[in-house]
Amino acid sequence: MSSRTQNFLVPIISIILGLIFGAIVMLISGYNPVAGYTALWNGIFGSSYNFGETVRTIIPYVFSGLAVAFAFRTGLFNIGVEGQLIMGWFAAAYVGFAWDLPTIIHLPVAILAAALVGAAWAFIPGILKARLGVHEVIVTIMMNYIALRSINPLIAAVTGGAERTPKVHESASLRSEFLQSLTDYSRMHWGFIIAIIGVFVMWFILEKTTLGYELKSVGFNRNASEYAGMNVKKNIVLSMVISGAFAGLAGAMEALGTFGNIASMSSFSGIGFDGIAVALLGANQPVGVFFAAVLFGSLKNGGINMPNEAGVPNEIVSIVIALIILFAASGYVIRLLLDRAGKSKKEVK
Template sequence: MTTNHKRSAILIPIISVLLGIIAGAIIMLVSGYNPITGYSALFRGAFGDAYAIGETIRRTTPYILSGLAVAFAFRASLFNIGAEGQVIVGWLTAVWIGISVDAPMIIHLPLAILGAAIAGAIWGFIPGLLKAKLGVHEVIVTIMMNYIALFSTNEIIRNVLTDHKTTTESIKDSASMSSEWLSSMTYYSRLHYGILLALFVAVIIWFIIERTTLGFEIKAVGFNPHASRYAGMNVSKNIILAMVISGALGGLAGAMEGLGTYGNISVMSGFSNIGFDGIAVALLGANTPLGVILAALLFGSLKEGANEMPTGAGVPTELVDIIIALIIFFVASSYIIRWALLRYQGRKAK
């Protein structure tokens, strides 16, 4: 990658965020709100005190993992729309194991986390297999599997994990990722040890992508599957592996909610949106682990800070969703920003 390309890869997400924030300020002005007051309230809601910081980090945790899930699949040119379904089945499996197994923490907690990863991996394996062997487009399959995951999970909660109730009992303490130490440090927020696991997984994914043969082959298949096949790579295997690893990461994101934030799972009237937001996180993070971490922190800050905007500035929380949508729009339109940067660099060179 040339120096200009590296610079563009860094500048484009930053410019996209700034344009989204500026557009959000314009919308606030047009709607009769003070953008300075609105953004000040958003900042206070995300970083105003120790509790807000703890909740922001807590929100960031599953975004890191769901963003990595989508980004890893992107490396093989696979669009994993099914991260949301993988999050749901991972959440369900983690809570199921957390409720039903009696074991010491050293066994119980890793088992629940591993179970969530396996559930997500299976949910990723199915579209990966259909794509690799039959050429079925992964977008269609993963979208449909999101609904299968949602409605199947609701049925299992009502008729297997409970007696026609909408919320399961809490997981056993031996399967919990909650931390009294972290909670007390942040005025009893719901911050848990999952953030450490998410950061560790990000390092592992970076190592796989940048330092292993598997990562090289997955990137090669993503760039050109025909050339990769000609070079002796097993294209089908790499497509399946990419989706399996992607699904496992999505399952881990669900485990963060089931074992850390809530300690249970409830019947869902709709999607959690953690997996869908992971698509935006991956796009903004340029499909790199470090970029995903930073993008996840931004999304966690926006989502948590939005809670303060109605009370602190009278601005509806929906405005944050508009800002996020605008940021995604500018990232998706990155070729326009890249064209502007190249023109500016060309003029500067002359």
């Protein structure tokens, strides 16, 4: 069996196994898995409103998954996506409400501000890794907490002590009355188009540019890349910066689309951390990340309906997601079984 076929089958098998074992967990816990999964389906597609909310939930997962996957593909582990997202969220919200510009300028500037601030937040662990050899996992974890503890004073500083910023101006908003009318006034917004563009941008950078070739080369073997004349330190920093830009864009989707502002935070949003699982399930490939984000966003939004319709607690959804991640992380075992199945068929022939 070809590696391309295996790359396609492993995530699908992981999802199926996760759903099967999730059903077993429901049975053991005294819940009806058929009713539970029916409620999950209805929560995703049961109405135009639910569908709109599902799409809205998927959008930031696409960007957080791309952020993690981009760093993975270039040999780095960016666990700081959550912090970069928070700072990008703040930047987009601030530009959205504090500046007064025409729509054709205001919206792109607000989105760009989020990307730049996310990139700047990722630049710190990148430069420490490149210049001093400090492991990026340690620094990015700490940067997450710095972002979380810094955001509330920043909000208070720009609002005069309020716990949330004003709503962004219409000229900087991704919301659409047209999309809301189609989805029974859900919070679906135009960010889904930007997410699709983000998938294409990552694919184009990594597969069609010299920069992408160098970044991947450094990720595979830094010593060989340096021997070939590549600037390893520069590429490490660039990798983190681009990854941080994707994370910042995830924050922009929340600031300019879903919520229209940013409020004081006492805990992480979780989107950045879930991006690790999205990237893992998507095999760090742009298109794979997109479909993994669709799955995660659907499960997250659909799971909200399970307690109301089937009496199944939200924790069951978390268990199903965790099981899918477990099987995706155990992809080597699935690949081994697929190889053996392929060899058995050949022997029979």
